[in-house]
Amino acid sequence: KQEVTQIPAALSVPEGENLVLNCSFTDSAIYNLQWFRQDPGKGLTSLLLIQSSQREQTSGRLNASLDKSSGRSTLYIAASQPGDSATYLCAVDGWEAAGNKLTFGGGTRVLVKP
Amino acid sequence: DGGITQSPKYLFRKEGQNVTLSCEQNLNHDAMYWYRQDPGQGLRLIYYSQIVNDFQKGDIAEGYSVSREKKESFPLTVTSAQKNPTAFYLCASSIDHNGNQPQHFGDGTRLSIL
Numbered sequence: 001k002q003e004v005t006q007i008p009a010a011l012s013v014p015e016g017e018n019l020v021l022n023c024s025f026t027d028s029a030i031y032n033l034q035w036f037r038q039d040p041g042k043g044l045t046s047l048l049l050i051q052s053s054q055r056e057q058t059s060g061r062l063n064a065s066l067d068k069s070s071g072r073s074t075l076y077i078a079a080s081q082p083g084d085s086a087t088y089l090c091a092v093d094g095w096e097a098a099g100n101k102l103t104f105g106g107g108t109r110v111l112v113k114p
Numbered sequence: 115d116g117g118i119t120q121s122p123k124y125l126f127r128k129e130g131q132n133v134t135l136s137c138e139q140n141l142n143h144d145a146m147y148w149y150r151q152d153p154g155q156g157l158r159l160i161y162y163s164q165i166v167n168d169f170q171k172g173d174i175a176e177g178y179s180v181s182r183e184k185k186e187s188f189p190l191t192v193t194s195a196q197k198n199p200t201a202f203y204l205c206a207s208s209i210d211h212n213g214n215q216p217q218h219f220g221d222g223t224r225l226s227i228l
Contacts, residue, residue, distance in 0.1 A: 041221075046217065091156075102217065
């Protein structure tokens with residue numbers, strides 16, 4: 001059974017510092033890996049989706065890498081801002097007949113201090 | 115604007131009562147999903163539907179039921195058989211059930227026991 005882990009559970013950085021968020025998964029047979037942002041009491045917003053054949057995806061200040069063989073993904077957020085404060089979740093889509101079934105990690109709660 | 119609407123935002127359940135959470139989308143998406151989120155944890159899949167009149171159990175379906183009579187609607191009933199229903203419930207949709215399609219989320223319903 002796929003298990004997804006995010007360490008650390010919480011992170012606090014001063015504004016302007018780069019953020020590095022880690023995600024690991026136990027079964028490398030994945031279809032894709034997705035990163036989401038969740039603000040308190042809200043739903044999830046999709047940030048990046050990396051297909052299994054890709055090594056990274058970029059959107060603005062965000063860059064996510066994927067190493068399937070080692071079961072790891074890293075989300076980099078450059079030059080952090082207070083507005084980046086949120087919980088970041090990664091999720092993997094396992095290779096099953098019924099696709100788009102996501103297994104989520106527990107999230108990393110990020111606080112960017114002005 | 116297109117999106118996913120969940121209602122109500124807050125819901126209270128009495129002992130032995132069934133309650134129904136609403137999820138409506140106007141994105142013309144075929145696939146819809148229900149997740150449960152407990153404090154400080156990631157999301158767990160309850161039920162999903164790939165197409166109208168079809169739905170499948172997720173990882174924690176016991177004590178829950180769903181229907182998918184219309185493409186835009188996927189209501190979730192939390193039955194009295196669910197002994198620990200207090201959680202944040204999130205509905206999502208995607209273009210189809212094939213992989214590599216990001217899921218779009220509603221803003222959630224918080225369910226508590228009276």
